[in-house]
Amino acid sequence: xxxxxxxxxxxxxxxxxxxxxxxxxxxxxxxxxxxxxxxxxxxxxxxxxxxxxxxxxxxxxxxxxxxxxxxxxxxxxxxxxxxxxxxxxxxxxxxxxxxxxxxxxxxxxxxxxxxxxxxxxxxxxxxxxxxxxxxxxxxxxxxxxx
Amino acid sequence: xxxxxxxxxxxxxxxxxxxxxxxxxxxxxxxxxxxxxxxxxxxxxxxxxxxxxxxxxxxxxxxxxxxxxxxxxxxxxxxxxxxxxxxxxxxxxxxxxxxxxxxxxxxxxxxxxxxxxxxxxxxxxxxxxxxxxxxxxxxxxxxxxxxxxxxxxxxxxxxxxxxxxxxxxxxxxxxxxxxxxxxxxxxxxxxxxxxxxxxxxxxxxxxxxxxxxxxxxxxxxxxxxxxxxxxxxxxxxxxxxxxxxxxxxxxxxxxxxxxxxxxxxxxxxxxxxxxxxxxxxxxxxxxxxxxxxxxxxxxxxxxxxxxxxx
Numbered sequence: 001x002x003x004x005x006x007x008x009x010x011x012x013x014x015x016x017x018x019x020x021x022x023x024x025x026x027x028x029x030x031x032x033x034x035x036x037x038x039x040x041x042x043x044x045x046x047x048x049x050x051x052x053x054x055x056x057x058x059x060x061x062x063x064x065x066x067x068x069x070x071x072x073x074x075x076x077x078x079x080x081x082x083x084x085x086x087x088x089x090x091x092x093x094x095x096x097x098x099x100x101x102x103x104x105x106x107x108x109x110x111x112x113x114x115x116x117x118x119x120x121x122x123x124x125x126x127x128x129x130x131x132x133x134x135x136x137x138x139x140x141x142x143x144x145x146x
Numbered sequence: 147x148x149x150x151x152x153x154x155x156x157x158x159x160x161x162x163x164x165x166x167x168x169x170x171x172x173x174x175x176x177x178x179x180x181x182x183x184x185x186x187x188x189x190x191x192x193x194x195x196x197x198x199x200x201x202x203x204x205x206x207x208x209x210x211x212x213x214x215x216x217x218x219x220x221x222x223x224x225x226x227x228x229x230x231x232x233x234x235x236x237x238x239x240x241x242x243x244x245x246x247x248x249x250x251x252x253x254x255x256x257x258x259x260x261x262x263x264x265x266x267x268x269x270x271x272x273x274x275x276x277x278x279x280x281x282x283x284x285x286x287x288x289x290x291x292x293x294x295x296x297x298x299x300x301x302x303x304x305x306x307x308x309x310x311x312x313x314x315x316x317x318x319x320x321x322x323x324x325x326x327x328x329x330x331x332x333x334x335x336x337x338x339x340x341x342x343x344x345x346x347x348x349x350x351x352x353x354x355x356x357x358x359x360x361x362x363x364x365x366x367x368x369x370x371x372x373x374x375x376x377x378x379x380x381x382x383x384x385x386x387x388x389x390x391x392x393x394x395x396x397x398x399x400x401x402x403x404x405x406x407x408x409x410x411x412x413x414x415x416x417x418x419x420x421x422x423x424x425x426x427x428x429x430x431x432x433x434x435x436x437x438x439x440x441x442x443x444x445x446x447x448x449x450x451x452x453x454x455x456x
Contacts, residue, residue: 006171007303016151037276040218040284044323048330048345051354052340060378078439080201081273085212088274128353133370
């Protein structure tokens with residue numbers, strides 16, 4: 001009897017198994033692992049919470065002319081890779097500071113040694129909407145790095 | 147378990163017959179997969195230009211010091227950096243061209259396309275944070291590997307089953323994502339902090355993204371200057387479109403309209419919160435908005451009218 005109208009069992013079970021495996025690998029880091037996303041599986045934690053007051057870590061750089069700017073915030077000179085890398089790196093530093101009230105960071109770090117001028121680790125805090133509307137924020141210098 | 151899988155696969159019916167045994171569905175499905183591989187080529191093409199959302203190839207070549215490999219790009223450490231990067235780009239472009247032409251003929255070609263897309267995703271995600279805009283495309287290409295070659299006796303039914311599998315995974319991903327966002331509201335209400343139900347919820351999300359990216363989004367000023375309860379209505383509607391996605395899987399007639407809703411959902415995100423998921427629109431538009439099941443034509447307007455027709 002011709003059973004071609006039923007399709008292949010390999011496809012039927014293959015697709016079902018793929019879907020099960022996908023969700024196993026998507027949920028594994030969330031509930032059993034270290035919360036680190038396994039690409040290319042979704043972690044389902046993007047935009048799940050509404051942010052309110054913020055407190056973000058950054059480096060304030062003061063050049064030889066006394067002009068101060070930040071490594072991340074409002075720095076239009078970064079390319080896409082630098083933006084991604086610095087964002088993750090500053091988050092890690094922020095996490096370390098929150099836990100230990102101290103960070104192991106000095107002027108020999110490869111990012112800092114390439115910066116000309118004075119470098120401070122700072123905490124920028126405020127309200128996202130207010131910062132967007134009035135460009136105002138609070139800044140606290142935590143440590144002079146260079 | 148075996149019986150359960152068989153029951154699920156026998157469930158999708160349209161006008162009394164299985165959606166998998168239909169010549170029109172097959173011919174549309176086949177065209178849609180060709181279209182998918184065309185878009186993969188366009189993505190590969192874009193990756194070497196300087197006007198796409200990907201980091202440019204020259205930025206990647208000069209960013210070895212920032213490389214923190216994902217599991218898929220660990221091998222790069224053992225090769226010369228510039229050679230490895232160029233190899234990934236050549237693999238992506240080459241396989242996408244071969245994929246456009248030979249996807250029906252050889253599973254190996256589909257494996258190659260999938261592998262190269264995955265390698266590219268791994269590479270661009272290996273600089274501190276994961277980029278999410280290629281996930282759906284990679285997942286879809288992985289599922290297409292299961293499809294047998296054109297000379298298989300069961301090819302036509304299998305092709306439609308794989309498309310149904312793609313629809314299942316896309317709609318499930320959106321539903322689970324919507325579920326966690328709704329759960330986020332419950333948790334934030336419990337903690338007594340601002341949630342998506344607040345008139346400022348969407349505005350806070352929007353201004354947060356703006357803070358980090360340095361960009362201003364199209365309707366951002368409108369959100370900031372005209373806060374009110376229309377904002378949470380809009381915001382929760384988006385969550386519901388996501389959350390309810392899986393419930394239309396077996397409602398074949400609603401596939402294409404829901405696909406349109408998901409496309410509009412992403413448009414709404416781009417206009418307000420900012421993240422550009424335009425590459426997600428490729429599998430959504432191809433496999434959900436132009437679903438091969440349940441309608442003889444591609445006319446979305448006719449689909450919308452049919453909801454109100456008895």
